Amino acid sequence: MEGLAPAGVLLLLAWPLAGWLANGLLGRRLGRIGPGLIGSAAVAGSFATALGLLAAYRALGPEAGPIPVPLGAWFGAGALVVDASLLVDPLALTMALVVSGVGFLIHVYAIGYMAGDPHPARFFAYLNLFVFAMLLLVTAGNLLVLFVGWELVGVCSYLLIGFWFDRPAAATAGRKAFVTNRVGDAAFLLGLFLLFTSVGSLDILKVGEAASALPGGVRLAAALLLFAGATGKSAQIPLHVWLPDAMEGPTPVSALIHAATMVTAGVFLIARLGGLFLATPGAMAVVAVLGALTAFFAATVALRQHDLKRVLAYSTISQLGYMFVAMGAFAPAAGMFHLVTHAFFKALLFLAAGSVMHAMHDVIDVRRLGGLARPLRQTALGFVVGGLALAGVPPFAGFFSKDLILEHAFALGMATGNYLPYLLGLLTAFVTAVYITRAALLTFSGRPAEPGARPHEAPPVMLWPMALLAVLSVAGGGLGARAAGEPLLRFLEPALPHPDGALAGVHAPAGPLMVLSVAVAAAGVALGWTLHRGRRDPALGALGGVLEQRWYIDALYEAALLRPARALGRWLAGPVDLGAIDALVNGVGRGLARLGADVRRWQTGYARQYALGVLAGTVLILVFWMLR
Amino acid sequence: MEWAVFLPAAALAVAGGIGVVAARQPVHSAIALLIVLASLAVTYLVLAAQFVAVLQVIIYAGAIVVLFLFVIMLLNVRSGEGPAVKLPRQAVAAAAVAAGYLAALLVAALGAARPFPAVPQGFGTAQAVGAALLAGYLLPFELAAVIMLVGIVAAVLLGRRPPAGGEGR
């Protein structure tokens, strides 16, 4: 493995890069179907390589530890030396498998979904570039390399959200995503500066080792700055606003980038820098509480959205909140577990939603759908499986991972007295069950809202990926279920630092908590069924209005940030720049011109007068000389 | 003895100078200028500058004044001066400045009140001036020739009648 790692990791990255280049450069010459095949094959290559890496790594035994892959110095200045290095460890391998595996399925699905689009080469080029960037992000051995991947996935997200750029909404949504992410990235950068100046290196392993020795204030500041970066990428409060709008992109993009992989980068970051975060309880409390608030907030909003993809987008935000709760509860392994299962079932949900759009000619408003269970039997089945996993109904995958998080959140409460994350998490579980039941009922049950449409089931190339994801959404729980021996958790364990101090010995009562979660999920499904049976959709009064308006947060940002900033820009450009600064400059010029105009009058044009002046001057000079 | 030559010559020169400035007709001015030039030639003789005196007569009196006369005849202008409307106070101001100037120059001249030394043999002859001119001042001498050439070219160019209908120079 030691020898295999560099070649393997590079191969892992090379596949999608090659796919990107092939699609990007050859472009139109590849025809309609070629780009999809190339793109899918490239990701399949990555997945196979990742599997090979996994096998090789496991062959090393449990003592393998992280394997750095140095690629030489990237750049430096003075004391700063940035090494381009990658890192192979269980965390990276897990992420790589999820990214390439789920990515592959979604690529295949996209062949069918994008069959009618005139620019398949561009689409798959972007998608492959994204996979490359995401793999770079997860295998980075240096924080700056990670940041490269971090930014690059953001760009791909921007490009793909705005893929149909002739729609203003899509173009604007892409821009919003990029800019919002940039806000987080700015904080991320500051965090990197702080880490570098205090640790002296940006190597992930070195930072992890040195973190606990740092002064508390520095640790807290660095952790919070990096977490701010994570809130941008993972769409947590207060930087969550871009993700729902990102649904303007093609649905495979929503599934891959905005559900399964990219948005989990923030969670991954905290797990990656566990050495720093777990040594900083103050930051962890912020992470846990903000995650729980986001989870609850987004779930409530999802109750009253009418765009099916937006429901799923808010659901994603909410589930990401869970993952942050896990991180904040000093249980990164649980968070990673949920990350994996979520990747399965949320991708499935999105693909099912995409299948609905495909069948209904891009209609996605649930009020205009309905009765689709019959014509879209497989799709409906997939959606229900995904929904049950999301709702946390046993034995679907989501149940195990969510329950584990709640268990750890409860343990956090026992250790620190902070039960807020647990309570909000439990409440969210309930709300989640309600909204996903609503979405499923409104879409698939009852009679069609617009009977004229003739929906038809998706082609096999779209159905097979959904089928595989559905299987994973059921079986994925086995990765972390106690009954199955928690293989994923055990695999990850060596890569993640263990919580020390108060939390170490605390064990939550797993049995009763599990019963409670199941009961809550069941109650949620039941309530959802009651409320929305027969495609009814009660507006929930004033509260419903607030939820429909997303708690007015977007409007607040618009009014409190965007408009003032834009007005400030206009004010600076107009009254200040042209009106004051430039006017001052031109004023100086005009003053001199006026002076010139005054002096000009002396220039009468009469040669005799000039001669008189010359002579008078001569007299003056003569007199001056003689008197000296 | 010198005074006897200098005083009439100086008187004539000043009178001629006044004539140049005050005459109404350009022709009269030109005649007055001729008088000045001639009387100055006389003073040059007294100042041991025989060659310069000769040049003065030949070039100034012989060439330059004649040129003036030609132009006067060519243009056939009378005084060309109507009442001074454009610069009404010019004359007064000019008088004041000129008076100040003269005063300053005279004061300066008084400072040079020393008798002349004796003139050595051959000073101021054509030979002496020529030797100095062609030895120490050879380059300026040649440059003077170039300047004259330039002057001739300029005069020819300026004197040419504009081609009919063309945009001119």
Next chain:
Amino acid sequence: MLTQLIFLPLVGALLVALIPRGRPDTVRWLGLLVSLAAAVLAARVVGAFDASSGGLQLVERAAWIPGLGVGYAVGVDGISLLLVGLVAVIFPVALLGSWGSITERVKAYTIAMLGLQTAVLGTFLSLDLVLFYVFWEAVLIPMAFLIGVWGGPNRRYAAIKFFLYTMAASVLMLVAILVLHALAAGQLGERTFDLQRLAEVRLDAGVQGWLFAAFALAFAVKVPVWPLHTWLPDAHTEAPTAGSVILAAVLLKMGTYGFVRFGPMLFPEALVAAAPLLAALAIVGIVYGAAVSWAQTDFKRLIAFSSVSHLGFVMLGIAALNEQGFQGSLLQMVNHGISTGALFMIVGVLYDRTHTRELADYGGVAARMPRFAALFTIVLLSSAALPGTNGFVGEFLILLGAFRVSAWWAALGVLGVILSAVYLLWAYQQVMHGPATARHPERLTEITPRELLAFAPLVALIFAIGLYPRPLLDRSEAAVRAALDRLERPAQQRIVPQAREPR
């Protein structure tokens, strides 16, 4: 070798002048060949350069006006080497980029461009202050002509404003040079304008402050540092494409180069004392430029203000006075030259087709010009300092350098990172995205191979520097360290002011 490099374009300009009238293509080809030959010479200079030394290399000296102590002295070090390389790349690109857009007075245009190249190279390579000043001012003449003759509708206003503003600011520098000369004559006992000799002169803090202020004013206007920037939008907006490219890519760097070259060498203590002020102005420039950029409706004005913002970063790095800051600034000078030069060429491509610079006159261009759209995206991301493109490394180093001085500097500077994404993407969306609302859709033909060829070196550099910036950083490292050594030394050897005699 340096002398050949400097004067080769001028000789080329003379050759161009000999070409008979009515053969614009011959003129264009000769101009391009001359600039390519200069690039080859520059490459030889880079090859002969010894990166391990921080001193001035390949120095050539000759007497010029010995009576006044004015000499001809040129030399290169890591600081100027990068800029010479940039000049060598940008001029052929600009000439190629303006191949079809300049159709009138092609000969005069080519002569102006080549003359400009000589002046710019001379500015970066001079080691004698008088020589430097001559080149510095000589730059103005061809540039003013480029704006004033081949510019837009308001070109005369812009050209005159550019000329007067920058020249007025430089005059004080001349005064300071003369004062420095006089002081040096007293201390060294010889009349000299030689930079390396003058660097040995010890100035007390007060005099140093005044002289530095005079130099800094000239440099600050050129950069331009806020609030001395208002000539820039007008000049950029009215200049022809190649003029804007050169202006942004090279001319603005003369100011920042001046700070890096002369600050540590001649006025170390004054530079240290002024650093907080420079940083403050730089930060204001970063945020202000970005905010104003966002409010523009004219594409070229928008890019011009983005230059103000980007150059703010460069100034911030210089004001940090540490290795990361200086290295980042040097790299960012090159990066800004490439990225903003390319941005102006992007506008040029559009302008050549539709003859409008208003953002509102475009829309949905990406659908008609997909290859151009890809190009624009790359340039845009480079300008927004995306990792993997050239802009990132420079900005990262600058902000890190600033962070080491004060977390606040970096925190405020980082705002520029956010805002640059805001205005650039906004402009991109206005022009390229949305439904096809462009005013002259039929004129929006796909980018030609020749235009593509002009962009090729820039795009290659965007990725090359972004992925592997070490060749550049390694070459400037020793020079930067030498400059910083000069800043640290005088603090220990500070001259004690002469004690006043009690009266």
Next chain:
Amino acid sequence: MVPATAYLALSAVLFTLGAAGVLVRRNALIIFMSVELMLNSVNLAFVTFARQHLSIDGQVIVFFVLVIAAVEVVVGLALIVDIFRSRETVDIDDVDLLRG
């Protein structure tokens, strides 16, 4: 023996007369003659100093002044003729195109 002062005084008077002529007269021809007067007064001063210092250089200079005067008259008169052709006047106050 006439002292140098006398010659210089004569020179000064002639120069002042010439200068006054330039300032007061408007006929370009007369102004030109006044200029000649001034040149001559300068020549007189040169010759006087040559005599005083027994330096032949003073006389050589006079030669050059003569040359320049001749050229100046030739060009100047050509200009006057030209102006007269286009404007029918030799009054220099009428020629004021350079007024600012």
